[in-house]
Amino acid sequence: MPKLDLEAILQTNQTGYPAPFNAEVAGRWYRRLGPASGLTQMGVSHVVLKPGAWSSHRHWHDDEDEFVVILSGEAELVDDTGVHLLRAGDCASFPAGQPNGHHLRNVSDEPCILIAVGAGNRDGGGGYSDIDIMFSGDAYFHKDGTPYAADRIP
């Protein structure tokens, strides 16, 4: 059935971020729509950012495109160029290989609901702008190359 029953798809706030970097995404509740609906060429997440929650720490992917569209509520998109308010219907693209660390922050009092899509090499690498993490596949590393014990969830 192509039309998705969102309520029937597991919603989780799971994260692979090692402490203390997990705190900011505790209010990020998401459903992985791709595996639930048979998609193999892209990842699609339905995300609810509760007030105060971040979508991630500011990061980029070396070889994966990302795209987001806001369905309801609002969020601040923070990247190397500044802070940009996104409201319902607003879209943002993050091309693979552009090391412009980005994330969304819900600084409002209402939930922000969005769709996030990723395509490309899901086992690839990338980095974080503001914290001592790099990633490759399901592994996190310090910027000196020392691995973290935590497993990333690609």
Added chain:
Amino acid sequence: MPKLDLEAILQTNQTGYPAPFNAEVAGRWYRRLGPASGLTQMGVSHVVLKPGAWSSHRHWHDDEDEFVVILSGEAELVDDTGVHLLRAGDCASFPAGQPNGHHLRNVSDEPCILIAVGAGNRDGGGGYSDIDIMFSGDAYFHKDGTPYAADRIP
């Protein structure tokens, strides 16, 4: 700039469909967000279906995933299983290689705005359920293999 200025991106109702199959998509106005924003791993279209417009004829892709989310208004999703109403926030997935011909029809009196994403082999093939067309890359064929003169817009 990751945040997209939709108004600055060309909106078109261009189609490669050979007549008479172009009539149903004349009221489909879309912006190709991927090329406009540097995405190379996925195609993303911002689509306005005016009242009466179809998103396409019922079709499927052999090796490309498709995903749609409705931003405003409503549309009927028609596939081999029947007719399913999609409203704002509703999502649908069309996995690569599942020959379940699908399309959206705006049978309401208001525009329907949606985001459509495709990822996988954009030069691949597929077919149409209700009309005498198959496609591969930028070419259309009759089901007996005879080419159409019209070029497809992948």
